[in-house]
Amino acid sequence: ISFKNSIKEIQELAFFNCESIEDVILPKGLTKIGKCAFFNTNIEELELPASIKKIDSNAFEDCKNLNTIYAHKNDELVIDCEHAKENIKFLNTIENMLDSGRTFKQINQIYKELGR
Numbered sequence: 001i002s003f004k005n006s007i008k009e010i011q012e013l014a015f016f017n018c019e020s021i022e023d024v025i026l027p028k029g030l031t032k033i034g035k036c037a038f039f040n041t042n043i044e045e046l047e048l049p050a051s052i053k054k055i056d057s058n059a060f061e062d063c064k065n066l067n068t069i070y071a072h073k074n075d076e077l078v079i080d081c082e083h084a085k086e087n088i089k090f091l092n093t094i095e096n097m098l099d100s101g102r103t104f105k106q107i108n109q110i111y112k113e114l115g116r
Helices: 082-087 094-099 104-113
Strands: 045-047 068-071 088-090
Parallel strands (some): 045 068, 068 088
16 A cells, blocks of 8 residues: 555554555655554565654554564654564665665665755
8 A cells, every 4th residue: 555645644543454455655754653553464564754753552563474664764763663663674774775675876865865
């Protein structure tokens, strides 16, 4: 599933037990993922937008296939979800960006967006 870029928050329980969900593309302006929002979905990999500030408790609980969550390093990010904490890789290193399947051109664009 993908979202319009105008979406700022994914509400609590939004996709609770939606086991058919495997791929998610989060909007660039997203700031919060609510409690149990993706509980027991089949997401395998996820990239959080740089705008994200809060991931509530159990947002990704029972997502047994979710092994990697890519995120931009963000001092304002608060993660209350243990599953997210255990599987997050910050895109602040070239190695993690390459692991995410990005090309050098894409990595360069990310650095430009971050003002580096």
